[in-house]
Amino acid sequence: MADLQKLTPFLMFQKGDAEAAMTFYTGLFADGEVLVLERFGAGEPGAEGTVKQGVIRLGEQQVRLFDSPQAHDFDFTPSMSLFVVCESAEEQQKLWSALSDGGAPLMPLGDYGFGPFGWTNDRFGVSWQLSLG
Structure with missing residues (x-):
């Protein structure tokens, strides 16, 4: 349990x-x-x-x-995202490239005053935030 x-x-x-x-x-x-x-x-x-x-x-x-076997009037939304703390800039760039490919970047990978960060919806509509730890 x-x-x-x-x-x-x-x-x-x-x-x-x-x-x-x-x-x-x-x-x-x-x-x-x-x-x-x-x-x-x-x-x-x-x-x-x-x-x-x-x-x-x-x-x-x-x-x-x-x-889901049932159709719903809702789908994924960026108000719920998966947050990933990347160990290196290389890992962050790799994940960004793959997740944003075919998706919809919400905040392109950049420095927003709190370190390198990017936020994207992937090709399935799932939202990901990528931070450099």
Whole structure:
């Protein structure tokens, strides 16, 4: 039961992109890993083969993902973002390049008076803030 009490970001995809996002995100981080990947089967509420439950690890953070079988009038918003403290300028630039490619930069990578920082929505609509620690 202890695992149920952890605070874990949960990303709900509406276009069947959860598995692609899992692969993309775990490929960006050197220690990224898919921990759980369970797909909807025939006769279940979601489209067969889409993600029923997914869990990835990025650094020390677990993130849950799934493909919603229900359509919603809402999607991702920058008011909720994943904040990453990068260990080097090279890591920050690598993540920025990958996450902003096909996405929508909100604050281009630059110095805003509190150090190198960038904020972008990625190609899936998930919002990321990248800070240099």
